[in-house]
Amino acid sequence: MKVIDLFSGCGGMSLGFQNAGFDVVAAFDNWKQAADIYKINFDHPFFLKDLSEIKDYSLFSKFNPEMIIGGPPCQDFSSAGKRDEDNGKGDLTINFAEIIANVKPEWFVMENVERILKTKKLIVAKEIFKQSGYGLSHIVLDASLCNVPQSRKRFFLIGHLNSQDNFLDHYLIKNQNKKPMTVFDYLGNSLGIEHYYRHPRSYERRAIFSIHEPSATIRGVNRPIPKNYKKHEGDTSEVNENIRPLTTLERSYIQTFPFGFKLRGSKTDLEQIIGNAVPVNLAKFVADCILEYINEPIKRKAVLQGEMVFH
Numbered sequence: 547m548k549v550i551d552l553f554s555g556c557g558g559m560s561l562g563f564q565n566a567g568f569d570v571v572a573a574f575d576n577w578k579q580a581a582d583i584y585k586i587n588f589d590h591p592f593f594l595k596d597l598s599e600i601k602d603y604s605l606f607s608k609f610n611p612e613m614i615i616g617g618p619p620c621q622d623f624s625s626a627g628k629r630d631e632d633n634g635k636g637d638l639t640i641n642f643a644e645i646i647a648n649v650k651p652e653w654f655v656m657e658n659v660e661r662i663l664k665t666k667k668l669i670v671a672k673e674i675f676k677q678s679g680y681g682l683s684h685i686v687l688d689a690s691l692c693n694v695p696q697s698r699k700r701f702f703l704i705g706h707l708n709s710q711d712n713f714l715d716h717y718l719i720k721n722q723n724k725k726p727m728t729v730f731d732y733l734g735n736s737l738g739i740e741h742y743y744r745h746p747r748s749y750e751r752r753a754i755f756s757i758h759e760p761s762a763t764i765r766g767v768n769r770p771i772p773k774n775y776k777k778h779e780g781d782t783s784e785v786n787e788n789i790r791p792l793t794t795l796e797r798s799y800i801q802t803f804p805f806g807f808k809l810r811g812s813k814t815d816l817e818q819i820i821g822n823a824v825p826v827n828l829a830k831f832v833a834d835c836i837l838e839y840i841n842e843p844i845k846r847k848a849v850l851q852g853e854m855v856f857h
Contacts, residue, residue, distance in 0.1 A: 552616030562829025681709030766821030
């Protein structure tokens with residue numbers, strides 16, 4: 547199935563769908579620093595475009611995509627941002643919906659932060675999708691239950707032309723793991739540490755975590771432990787000389803980018819790019835659910851044909 551990735555960032559969604567067996571044929575974004583990383587890790591065409599200004603939809607339709615995936619920038623919805631959906635970037639959700647409505651792929655997948663559920667922009671976008679003939683399934687997934695060693699909640703909206711609403715819910719729910727994945731489950735002792743520092747948004751929150759639990763959400767900020775840091779009651783260790791923040795590369799592993807994934811750019815840019823990325827395995831989880839849904843009728847038909855031959 548041919549896929550194009552809008553608002554692709556450094557490629558978490560692209561890589562997840564590619565790993566599931568989809569054919570990603572093009573990507574689009576306006577974030578140059580992330581684009582530089584994307585282009586050195588993928589072979590298909592990349593277009594540096596401001597998707598809020600697209601009027602010629604042939605730019606996408608020429609690739610004959612059967613699916614469009616993407617995560618419109620979510621800073622205006624995020625708890626880490628100003629939570630002002632009219633600040634500008636919230637409009638990109640509407641732009642994504644308009645692209646879908648005009649290109650009309652059979653499928654689309656939109657990713658965002660959980661808080662988008664409380665916004666008017668989502669209501670408008672869903673109305674555009676419905677008027678264009680899409681059945682919709684949506685869910686908030688905890689990445690730690692989807693083969694990612696990180697507590698990270700993300701909203702996914704999946705659309706399929708001429709389907710009933712909630713068509714994918716069964717697969718998205720049943721395929722989640724029973725237990726959260728820990729950092730140790732995924733990386734073993736390869737980090738060389740048992741506890742690490744993750745800079746909190748407020749010092750009222752814990753900041754020291756164990757590898758024997760899921761990582762806290764990887765954010766765009768990564769700072770060294772302050773010299774005057776005082777242990778929080780929730781910290782998993784006393785402060786000592788062995789406590790350190792994860793490196794940029796280690797944070798990319800927590801986001802389930804593979805060991806051979808190439809990173810390029812300043813440390814500040816890389817931390818933000820990695821923090822904003824969709825975890826690769828989370829994207830693959832959604833892609834696998836779609837494939838299972840597609841293949842289920844084929845399996846049922848094969849079983850029925852087998853029973854007919856048997857009888």
